[in-house]
Amino acid sequence: MNTYKNFLAALVIVLFYQLIGAQTNLIDSSTWSIGIGSTVGFAAYGPDAESERILDTTPLGQPGVLWMSVPDGSTSNTPDGGYYSDFVDIDPTKTYRFSVWMKKTGDDIGNSYLGLYIQNSSGGHTTFRLDGTLNTNPYFWSGDLPILNKWFLIVAYVHPGIYGGADQGGIYDPVTGTKVNSHAVVDFKFGPGSIRLMNRGILYGNRNNSTNRQFYWNPTIYEVNGQEPAISEMLNLSGAGGGSGSQLWTQSGNDIYFDTGNVGIGTSDPDTFKLAVNGNVRTQEIRVETANWPDYVFRNDYQLPSLNTVKNFIEKRGHLPSIPPASELTREGLELGEMNKLLLQKIEELTLYILERENRIQLLEENSENKKTK
Numbered sequence: 399m400n401t402y403k404n405f406l407a408a409l410v411i412v413l414f415y416q417l418i419g420a421q422t423n424l425i426d427s428s429t430w431s432i433g434i435g436s437t438v439g440f441a442a443y444g445p446d447a448e449s450e451r452i453l454d455t456t457p458l459g460q461p462g463v464l465w466m467s468v469p470d471g472s473t474s475n476t477p478d479g480g481y482y483s484d485f486v487d488i489d490p491t492k493t494y495r496f497s498v499w500m501k502k503t504g505d506d507i508g509n510s511y512l513g514l515y516i517q518n519s520s521g522g523h524t525t526f527r528l529d530g531t532l533n534t535n536p537y538f539w540s541g542d543l544p545i546l547n548k549w550f551l552i553v554a555y556v557h558p559g560i561y562g563g564a565d566q567g568g569i570y571d572p573v574t575g576t577k578v579n580s581h582a583v584v585d586f587k588f589g590p591g592s593i594r595l596m597n598r599g600i601l602y603g604n605r606n607n608s609t610n611r612q613f614y615w616n617p618t619i620y621e622v623n624g625q626e627p628a629i630s631e632m633l634n635l636s637g638a639g640g641g642s643g644s645q646l647w648t649q650s651g652n653d654i655y656f657d658t659g660n661v662g663i664g665t666s667d668p669d670t671f672k673l674a675v676n677g678n679v680r681t682q683e684i685r686v687e688t689a690n691w692p693d694y695v696f697r698n699d700y701q702l703p704s705l706n707t708v709k710n711f712i713e714k715r716g717h718l719p720s721i722p723p724a725s726e727l728t729r730e731g732l733e734l735g736e737m738n739k740l741l742l743q744k745i746e747e748l749t750l751y752i753l754e755r756e757n758r759i760q761l762l763e764e765n766s767e768n769k770k771t772k
Contacts, residue, residue: 424619425483425597430463439484443600444477445470456615457499457549457572464613467601469508471608478508480600481614485517488595490588493622494556496538496567497632498599499615501549506542508604510612512552513537516588516595524589528557528565532589538567539583549615550578553629555622556595557587575633595619688735695746702750718744 429438432453435446442449448468456462467479488494498512514536516525525536538554554567567583570576597619601612620626662668664676694700703711708719717723720740722730 424486424621425617427463427465427616430465432463440465441482441484443480443482443598448477448479449481450479454613457551462615464615465599466614467604467612469601469604469608469610471604471606473606475603475605478601478604479612480511481598481617483597483617483619485515485594485596486619487593488588489621490592491558493558493561494595495553495620495622495626496556496597496618497551497553497620498597498617499549499551500543500599501547501613502543502601502610503547503613504607504610506546507607507610509540509602510543511537511540511598511600511602512554512583513540513598513600514554514556514586514595515598516556516586516592518589518591519593522591524592526559526587526589528561528563528585528587533586536586538585539569539581541581544569544571544578544581551629551632552583554583555585557585559588559590559592561587570629570633572633575630684734686735686738688739690739692739692743692746695743695750702747705751720744 426439430440430451431437432451434450435442436449437451448470450466450468451463452466453461454464456464465481469478472478496512496514500510500512502510514525515523516536518524523532523534525533527533527536539552543550549572551570551572552567553570555565557563565583565585567585568577569581569583571578597617599614599617601610604610660668660670660672660674662674662676665674668674695702703719711719715723720743
């Protein structure tokens with residue numbers, strides 16, 4: 399059963415990436431593990447104790463690792479936790495989209511931020527506002543989230559230096575699927591010599607309060623090239639918004655399962671099949687559970703058809719007895735378990751024919767030897 403479970407797990411992963419897009423996120427938060435401070439690919443903002451990674455409910459409604467700001471209650475405006483991703487190399491002639499899911503609990507003391515840095519080869523700042531001026535401490539957005547205790551998706555863009563359009567980013571409500579118009583998000587563009595950028599989400603100035611918490615999940619940087627996941631796809635993740643939407647997948651230890659309805663990959667109509675894939679599947683092994691394996695062919699009471707009967711059947715119908723014709727397979731598809739049983743039945747029948755012929759040959763040889771000795 400382990401091989402079968404691994405096969406299904408691989409298909410679930412394929413389904414998940416079908417839902418959220420084919421392009422690779424340039425920063426990988428799958429490296430997050432439970433702990434305090436920095437981790438692979440992400441540096442803690444402020445003291446290590448103010449950044450924790452915990453197992454909790456993600457915007458998908460499933461258990462996952464969240465980054466959590468844990469303010470220390472300082473009386474001054476100071477960093478209160480968050481993340482700085484590593485820098486990633488970019489092409490400054492392209493557009494890049496940033497995002498992060500963010501939620502705050504407690505009260506509105508302090509400000510939430512989604513920001514970035516763009517650098518040249520010397521480490522100098524090259525983040526430009528859309529009006530063409532340099533910004534050495536750039537944030538797409540800062541302030542209070544629209545509502546406490548609720549996940550929101552913050553989206554922003556960095557454009558090529560020649561860009562002359564308007565801001566395209568926004569804060570999205572996962573329940574309505576629309577931008578929250580009262581919370582403006584600004585875009586930036588690449589300055590001369592830009593070669594790398596990074597994503598940063600933080601909490602700052604949470605004075606006199608050590609009980610507030612701010613949560614971050616799945617920060618991303620995608621090149622905008624048509625292969626990035628659509629915002630609508632990201633917002634349709636089940637369970638987003640702290641309880642809205644249905645929870646499709648259930649997690650049990652390291653396993654996930656889906657026990658209602660059917661799953662389609664590459665098709666919107668799985669029909670009555672638990673899993674329907676319209677396309678190619680690559681795996682190392684498939685285990686099919688079946689019953690009534692055709693060892694009955696070797697029983698003494700099995701009626702083995704004569705070769706003449708088989709010959710007449712083939713001449714009349716164009717295929718072997720018990721084997722479905724090509725027209726049926728083209729129409730209905732191939733059932734692996736049933737077809738393997740039928741093929742084994744034919745192999746066992748062939749074995750009996752060979753053994754029968756071997757007996758006849760031996761008898762002929764013995765008769766021939768007897769005649770020679772007389």
